[in-house]
Amino acid sequence: MKLPKNIDTNIAPLLQKINSETCFLSDWNKENNSLNFSPEIIKNAVNSSLDYNQNNYFFLDELQDSKKWFICEVLESTNINANNFDFSISSNGTSSAYLLFNxxxxxxKLKVLLITPIYFTYINVLQDLEVDTYYMDFLKEGKVSLDFRELEESIIRNGINLLIINDPLLGSGIKITEDQYIDLVNICKKNDVILFIDFMYGGMNWKSDNLNVVDEFLLGLFDIYSGIIVIESISKRLFINGIKNCIVYGSKENISFFERASVHSLGSLVYSQVTLFKQLYDTKNRPAVLNTIKENITCAKHNFELIQTLFLDTEYVISDCESGYFCLIGVPYKNVGHKNNMDIASTLMDSINILTIPHDRYLFNSESHYYFRVNLSIEQSKLLPAISKMIDFYSRHNASYAPISI
Known part of the structure; x- marks a missing residue:
């Protein structure tokens, strides 16, 4: 399906309604008083060589020593063949993706296929660049439904040369399986398509017994095909977004081009981003880092299971969550009375002071349910009462709604 030119991802009217008592179910931040990462590690990063570093620039193409350190400290202890790709240490995923697309x-000339749901910024950037953009749904009513034969047909028919996907699928908690990755890589290799993998919220597989700071399978895909870009950030897994960094993996040619262009577009990193990068990947801090990620996974998984119990014997939908700290919830339109998602979100705010972001903002559409994401790191004392309040609100008001055609 071709992306319409008038797609509007603006949610400012909703955000302007927030007050001190609002429960923001779709929040992208965590609670300030829980799931905090080790302050000692952060202090060590910030205070490291302060007198020297405050006077220096840290351009991406000048961080070769840090990259060599990362290879020795992290990659050499894995089964990853680091000769098949290069990588860059960058400030954040959004600006890195923006530069790469440009x-x-x-x-x-780009022709792009988005696998949805997808990060809204990618939609906006591609529209600004006036790129021919198409999209295909990976999910249907919270479950995987992508047809890979149809995917390849769309690539060929529309002359696609860039395929973009979030893993886990944005806001759903549904990760891309290894078999699905192999299919995607082989299709892209066969048709000379760049595969752009946004792994910013990845690395938090609930079912994995071998949690690590890098994903060996994902980087092993470069053994099959060099036309891959992966952006990821351990900062997301640790909830330290205010002092974050990210890594961009790709072919040596693409990373070289990216780093040269970054000098006059992204500029330099803050020194604490470089020192924190080393603290987070230092083997001596590995137990603290991995234990924190495990705690965050445990919190998200437990909250998800509790929410599931609230939806027993209802027509609400909850995604088959198994990764990260978001899940999707679908409210039946017949409980709401209409299908205008922004109006539904606005009504929830005005009536019970609960803020949800309509997931059609991320090109996830449904004929039967109003979908929004839920941040599973929200404290149970806020999260569960808010979900219950919403269910009760629609239960009490359902009788007054006129029937709608589903």
Whole structure:
């Protein structure tokens, strides 16, 4: 399906309604008083060589020593063949993706296929660049439904040269399986398509017994195909977004081009981003880092299971969550009375002071339910009462709604 030119991802009217008593179920932050990462590690990063570092620039193309350190400290202890790719230490995923899309568009006129739900910024950037953009649903009513034969047909029919996907699928907690990755990589290799993997919220597999700071399978895909870009950030897994960094993996050619272009577009990193990068990946801090990620996974998983119990014997939908700290919830439109998602979100705010972000903002559409994401790191004392309040609100008001056609 081709992306309409008038897609509006603006949620400012909803955000303007927030007050001190609002429960923001779709929040992208965690609670300030829980799931906190080790303050000692952060202090060590910030205070490291302060007198020297405050006077220096840290451009991406000048961090070769840090990259060599990362290879020795992290990659060499894995089964990853680091000769098959290069990587760059960058400030954040959004600006890195923006630069990469511009670079690819300059080299070759882009034709893009989005696997949805997808990060809204990618939609906006591609519209600004006036790129021919198409999209396909990976999910249907909270479950995987992508047809790979149809995917390849769309790639060929529309001349696609860039495929973009979030893993886990944005806001759903549903991760891309290894078999699905192999299919995607083989299709992209066969058709000379760049596969852009946004793994910013990845690395938090609930079912994994071998949690690590890098994903060996994902980086092993470079053994099959060099036309892959992966952006990921351990900061997301640790809830330290205020002092974050990210890694961009790709072919040596693409990373070289990216780093050169970053000097006059992204500029330099803050020194604490470089020192924190080393603290987070230092083997001596590995137990603290992995234990924190495990605690965050445990919190998200437990909250998810409790929410599931609230929806027993109802027509609400909850995604088959198994990764990260978001899940999707679907409220039956017949409980709401209409299908205008922004109006539904606004009514929830005005009536019971609960803020949800309509997931059609991320190109996830449904004919039967109003979907929104839930941040599973919200404290239970706030999360569960808010979900219950919403269910009760629709239960009490359901009788007054006129029937709608589903």
């Amino acid at each position: 670079i690819f568009h300059m080299k070759k």
